[in-house]
Amino acid sequence: MAQLGAVSQATPRRPRVRLTQLLERLLPKLALAPTVVLTLVGIYGFMIWTGALSLTSSTFLPSYEFAGFEQYQRLFANDRWMTACQNLAIFGALFIGFCLAIGCFLAILLDQRIRHEGMIRTIYLYPMALSMIVTGAVWQWILNPSLGLEKLMHDWGWTSFQFDWLTDTDMVIYTIVIAAVWQASGFVMALFLAGLRGIDGAIINAARVDGASLPRIYLRIVLPAMRPVFFSSVMVLAHIAIKSFDLVTAMTSGGPGYASDLPALFMYSFTFTRGQMGMGAASAMLMLGALLAILVPYLYSELRGARNA
Amino acid sequence: MLDSTRKALTPSRVLVYATLLLACLVYLIPVFVMLITSFKTTGDIRTGNLMSMPESWSLEAWSKAWSSACTGVECNGVNGFFWNSLKMTIPAVLISTGLGAINGYVLSKWRFRGSDLFFSMLLFGCFIPFQVVLLPMASTLGKLGLANTTPGLVLVHVVYGVAFTTLFFRNFYVGVPDALVKAARLDGAGFVTIFVRIMLPLSTPIFMVCFIWQFTQIWNDFLFGVVFASGDSQPITVGLNNLVNTSTGVKEYNVDMAAAMIAALPTLLVYILAGKYFIRGLTSGSVKG
Numbered sequence: 001m002a003q004l005g006a007v008s009q010a011t012p013r014r015p016r017v018r019l020t021q022l023l024e025r026l027l028p029k030l031a032l033a034p035t036v037v038l039t040l041v042g043i044y045g046f047m048i049w050t051g052a053l054s055l056t057s058s059t060f061l062p063s064y065e066f067a068g069f070e071q072y073q074r075l076f077a078n079d080r081w082m083t084a085c086q087n088l089a090i091f092g093a094l095f096i097g098f099c100l101a102i103g104c105f106l107a108i109l110l111d112q113r114i115r116h117e118g119m120i121r122t123i124y125l126y127p128m129a130l131s132m133i134v135t136g137a138v139w140q141w142i143l144n145p146s147l148g149l150e151k152l153m154h155d156w157g158w159t160s161f162q163f164d165w166l167t168d169t170d171m172v173i174y175t176i177v178i179a180a181v182w183q184a185s186g187f188v189m190a191l192f193l194a195g196l197r198g199i200d201g202a203i204i205n206a207a208r209v210d211g212a213s214l215p216r217i218y219l220r221i222v223l224p225a226m227r228p229v230f231f232s233s234v235m236v237l238a239h240i241a242i243k244s245f246d247l248v249t250a251m252t253s254g255g256p257g258y259a260s261d262l263p264a265l266f267m268y269s270f271t272f273t274r275g276q277m278g279m280g281a282a283s284a285m286l287m288l289g290a291l292l293a294i295l296v297p298y299l300y301s302e303l304r305g306a307r308n309a
Numbered sequence: 310m311l312d313s314t315r316k317a318l319t320p321s322r323v324l325v326y327a328t329l330l331l332a333c334l335v336y337l338i339p340v341f342v343m344l345i346t347s348f349k350t351t352g353d354i355r356t357g358n359l360m361s362m363p364e365s366w367s368l369e370a371w372s373k374a375w376s377s378a379c380t381g382v383e384c385n386g387v388n389g390f391f392w393n394s395l396k397m398t399i400p401a402v403l404i405s406t407g408l409g410a411i412n413g414y415v416l417s418k419w420r421f422r423g424s425d426l427f428f429s430m431l432l433f434g435c436f437i438p439f440q441v442v443l444l445p446m447a448s449t450l451g452k453l454g455l456a457n458t459t460p461g462l463v464l465v466h467v468v469y470g471v472a473f474t475t476l477f478f479r480n481f482y483v484g485v486p487d488a489l490v491k492a493a494r495l496d497g498a499g500f501v502t503i504f505v506r507i508m509l510p511l512s513t514p515i516f517m518v519c520f521i522w523q524f525t526q527i528w529n530d531f532l533f534g535v536v537f538a539s540g541d542s543q544p545i546t547v548g549l550n551n552l553v554n555t556s557t558g559v560k561e562y563n564v565d566m567a568a569a570m571i572a573a574l575p576t577l578l579v580y581i582l583a584g585k586y587f588i589r590g591l592t593s594g595s596v597k598g
Contacts, residue, residue, distance in 0.1 A: 027500040028419035031411045035471055036427060042468040043434045046445035053444060062448065106332055109325050122584055123333045126340075129580035129587060130573050131529035133546045137553045137569040138339045141346065141562050142359060152358040186336060190588060243438050246531040250550050264532075267440045272536060277444065284440040291438055 047288070054281035062277060071282040081283065084261040087173045091262065092241040094174070098181045099237055100230070103188025108218060110189070111196045121193070124186035132183070136250025139179035140166070166252065169259040176248055176260060183247075184240060188233050195229035196222065231298060238294050242287055263287050340573075347371060347567035354562055370563035374571060378564050380551040387568050389541065390548025394528060397459050397544055401466035402523040408467065409474020409519060410512065414504050416475065417482035418490050428479065434472035442469075443536050450537060457539040465537055466527050473526075474519050477590065481515040482508065514586070521583055522590035525576050545572045 057067040075081050106124060110117055127135065142148050145164035153161035165171035199222060207217050245264035248254060254261040254269070263283060271280025342359050347370050349363040357364070376386040416428050446465060447456070455461030485508065493503045534544040549572045553565050580587055 024499050028415045029421060031500075032415045032424070032427070035408055035412050035431070035475065038468045038471065039427075039431055039434060042442065042446070043437065043472075044430070046442040046449075047437065049445040050441050050443075062444075106329070109329055112322075112325055114326070114329065120329055120333060121588075123336050125584070125588060125591075126577070126580055127336065128591060129525055129576045129584075131531065131546050131549075131576070133529075133531050133550050133553075134569045134573045135339075137549060137565055138343045140553065141566060142339060142342060144562070147354065147562070148359060152360055155358045155361075182336070182339065187591060190591065239436065243440075245440075246546070249531070249535075250553060253554055264438070264440055267443075268532075268536070271444060281444055284438070284443070287438045288441045291436065295436055 050281045050284055053278060054285045056278055058277040058281070060275035060277070067278070071278040072286075075279055075282050075286070078279075080258045080261060081263075081266055083258055084263045084266040087260060088241065088244075088262050090173055091177055091180070091244070092238060094177045095180050095184070095241050096234060096237045098177070099185045099188045100233060102181065102185040103190075103233070104192050104223075104226075106185075106189040107192035107196055108222075110193055121190065124189050126186070127183040128187045130183070132244075132246035133250040135179055135183050136247050139175065139182070140251050143175050143178075167256055169256055172252055172256065172260040176244075176251060179251060180240075180244070180247055184237065188237070191229055191233050191236075192226065195226050199225055231301075235294065235298050239291065242291055263290075343566045343569055343573075346563055347374075347570050349563045351561060351563065370561070370567040371571075373561075374552070374564045374567035378552055378561075378568065379555055380548050381555055387545060387548040387552060387571055390543055390545040391571060393459060393538075393542055394544040394546075397462045397466070397542075398524060398527045401463045401470065401527050402520060404463070405467045405470040405474050405523055406516065406519045408471050409476075409478045410509075410516070411504070412471070412475040413478025413480075413482050414508055416479045417485075418487070418503075418508075419500065428475075431472050431475055434469070435476065439469060439532055443532075447536060456537070457542055459538075459542045462533060462538055462542065462544070465533050466530070469533075470523055470526065474523060477515055477519050477522070478512075481512070485511060517583065517586040518590040521579055521586045524579060525587065528576050548572075 052064075053062060054071055055066060055068065056063055057065050057070065110120060114120065143163065143166045144150075145167055148163075150161060150163045153163075165175045203221060204217055207221055208214075212220070243264055244262050245268065248260055248262050248265055252260045254265050264287065267280050267283045267287065270276040270283065345362060346354070346359075348366045348368070349357065350365070350367050350369060353361075353364050374386055375388050377384055378386045380387065380390070412431075416424055450456045450461045450465070453461070455464060489507060490503055493507055498506065528544075529546065530544070531546040531550065534547045535550070538544065538547065549568050552568050
């Protein structure tokens with residue numbers, strides 16, 4: 001009421017009212033502006049910049065001399081890059097596979113009206129709060145070929161036990177898988193548990209009344225209903241795998257030699273310590289490409305699913 | 310009640326509990342090993358094994374890790390790195406959370422043409438591998454005179470953290486009824502008043518989620534720390550990595566583990582005290598992203 005009066009009386013002062021109205025209308029955009037600038041420059045601008053660098057012959061300093069796809073060719077002719085990609089394939093597949101299997105299994109067990117469920121869940125998830133560098137340091141110690149697990153088994157009487165994967169060129173990548181699964185599988189468990197809690201209990205009860213056994217109910221009804229959780233877990237895990245840098249740096253520094261190298265580590269060392277900026281940029285672009293190859297189909301199916309729903 | 314106690318006695322229930330307990334042990338053992346190793350002396354490490362208790366509990370490794378262990382050429386322990394991390398993390402968390410709250414408010418309650426498009430563009434920022442922005446960021450920081458400084462690291466963490474904080478707040482504010490905002494506007498409240506008087510008082514839980522998520526992410530970050538910092542601005546993760554992988558001298562696992570504990574304690578404490586919010590952030594940050 002008071003406002004209506006104010007407006008009718010304020011006719012002579014119209015320009016000022018307009019100004020404040022204009023300001024009021026602009027305010028949301030102004031508030032968003034810093035983030036728009038930071039995002040456009042820091043994400044999109046920089047991405048294009050890296051793309052441009054990958055097409056030049058830059059080494060220690062950026063040079064903007066166009067070199068076509070030379071850096072990409074050099075990359076694929078490089079043994080170390082090929083090892084890194086192979087390692088990523090092994091690491092990614094095993095990491096995602098084990099995390100899904102363990103996470104799903106633990107979630108189903110935890111969903112059986114367990115006492116102290118909250119505490120158990122907290123224990124499974126705490127590794128996610130640790131830095132990958134801490135995880136790497138701990139597992140480097142546990143898997144230490146002479147003083148770690150091997151010595152423990154010897155002391156406990158299993159004297160023929162041998163475990164030297166950390167220094168074995170062929171096996172070292174699997175030690176990274178062990179540490180990474182330890183860190184992330186509890187997280188997948190939490191995602192699956194949240195999914196399980198979303199399933200309508202009435203359906204399960206109906207199946208039980210019909211005489212279906214519990215494993216059968218899980219295989220035929222529950223797991224198929226977990227498809228969305230499954231896909232989003234794969235997304236998150238693939239993302240972690242492609243970005244993996246800290247863990248391998250702390251555990252093996254890519255060694256022995258470059259046997260446990262991963263693309264992220266390759267990118268870092270070629271760009272920042274070996275002065276191969278162009279090749280580093282090219283490897284970063286390929287990592288982006290790999291991520292998009294997973295992300296785009298996922299987002300596409302998500303959007304289509306949302307439209308159909 | 311009776312029903313559940315009877316349930317606990319069947320063999321299959323026992324098997325379920327046994328499996329869950331075994332998994333608990335598997336998850337707990339690495340940190341247990343880390344903890345007991347950090348209290349051992351060098352002699353203990355040679356004579357004992359991973360699971361053996363220290364002969365005598367010693368704080369030697371902790372004090373060495375804190376103030377005199379070698380992290381490369383220098384041998385001043387990790388305390389400097391620890392303070393660097395704190396100096397970097399606190400402002401970065403506050404700024405990115407503040408920006409996220411404002412962005413989330415605009416993107417949910419003051420949409421305009423293009424704002425949804427911008428939100429999708431921002432979300433994409435959660436997904437990119439950061440390797441793709443490292444080089445340009447390094448040279449930009451150099452031009453701004455922020456290379457190898459703590460303010461430079463804060464800026465980097467704000468730029469690449471704001472996508473997550475915006476996501477948290479936007480999804481939270483979408484759940485606040487539009488009618489509330491409309492009623493306030495009819496009463497003459499503007500953009501700022503509605504934010505301060507209506508939205509902020511509702512936002513305590515999402516602020517908690519955001520603070521804890523950002524704190525954990527930024528404290529644990531290694532990539533930005535190792536690329537954009539050097540010498541006296543490096544965070545604890547870089548210090549720990551240098552200490553663990555330094556090639557000078559004899560390897561002292563007790564000191565390594567004490568340093569790892571020092572690096573892990575802040576986020577572990579946060580997790581123990583406010584795990585509920587951490588888990589909420591974890592699930593919403595990744596599933597809806």
